[in-house]
Amino acid sequence: MIHWNENNGWMEFPHLSLNTGLTRTYTLAYKLTDRNSETWSTRFSRFKDKDQKAYFGGARLFYEAFPPLFNSLNLAPANCVFLAALSSSETSADRSRQIPYIAAELASLIGAHDGIDALSKQVHESIHNRYSAGARDAELEKANYVCGKLPAKNVFVFDDFVTRGGTLSKVAQAVHAANSGSKVYGVALAKTERVNWCRNPENDHVPARWAKVWTDGENEVA
Numbered sequence: 097m098i099h100w101n102e103n104n105g106w107m108e109f110p111h112l113s114l115n116t117g118l119t120r121t122y123t124l125a126y127k128l129t130d131r132n133s134e135t136w137s138t139r140f141s142r143f144k145d146k147d148q149k150a151y152f153g154g155a156r157l158f159y160e161a162f163p164p165l166f167n168s169l170n171l172a173p174a175n176c177v178f179l180a181a182l183s184s185s186e187t188s189a190d191r192s193r194q195i196p197y198i199a200a201e202l203a204s205l206i207g208a209h210d211g212i213d214a215l216s217k218q219v220h221e222s223i224h225n226r227y228s229a230g231a232r233d234a235e236l237e238k239a240n241y242v243c244g245k246l247p248a249k250n251v252f253v254f255d256d257f258v259t260r261g262g263t264l265s266k267v268a269q270a271v272h273a274a275n276s277g278s279k280v281y282g283v284a285l286a287k288t289e290r291v292n293w294c295r296n297p298e299n300d301h302v303p304a305r306w307a308k309v310w311t312d313g314e315n316e317v318a
Contacts, residue, residue: 098287098294104164105303107287112261117268121282122165124157124306125299126289127257136299139310140286143194144256149314151194154285156313157306158198159205162283166206169281173207177248179271180212181255181263182239188216199254211251214244215267236262241270251280259288 100107109121127140142150166176180189180196189196189212196212203210220238253267261282268280289297 102301106165114261114265116265117272119279123284123287125286125302126297127286130290149317152316153310153313155198157310160309171250175248176250177209177211177246178203179253182217184220209247211246217241241266243270243274246275249278251278253282255284257286257288258284
């Protein structure tokens with residue numbers, strides 16, 4: 097089981113299984129792949145399946161939950177830049193896609209720099225279709241992430257889900273290659289986990305009010 101600390105309702109991971117270049121990684125909760133009936137896992141699965149209501153719920157929760165987390169880190173917004181990990185089919189970020197859109201909105205909300213266009217990579221097959229760690233690693237190698245020069249040293253990389261940390265690590269390495277001395281923080285909706293592998297994973301840490309925030313977001317969809 098990967099150790100984590102609680103921070104303003106978030107799961108703060110000092111280390112992931114793959115953690116090269118990452119300072120810390122934050123997720124809101126677990127997405128349990130073998131306990132689909134668990135409430136938060138169900139919400140996250142719908143987000144992954146591109147359910148429009150879940151998109152709004154997830155976005156509203158990010159907007160509600162991220163500012164207190166950011167404030168706890170005592171970082172100056174002017175020295176922070178927000179990026180988004182790219183989907184397997186992207187060479188650069190589609191700003192209309194949910195995670196880049198959320199990251200850009202949060203940059204505006206916080207007063208940080210918008211670095212959404214700084215990342216590029218090669219198209220590759222989805223790692224979610226690879227069932228061994230070696231196969232996932234080999235597919236990620238094809239991505240060949242490249243990062244441009246960034247206007248700040250504290251870099252937040254947003255993604256929907258993190259499992260071992262492979263994608264975030266690839267992005268972090270690209271950031272460091274072009275921006276020496278940076279600190280890279282991963283931020284994701286959920287940490288994907290299996291009950292059969294991780295002893296008693298629970299989402300009891302999630303603040304009760306977050307469920308209402310998510311539901312209110314879903315209710316915005318006509």
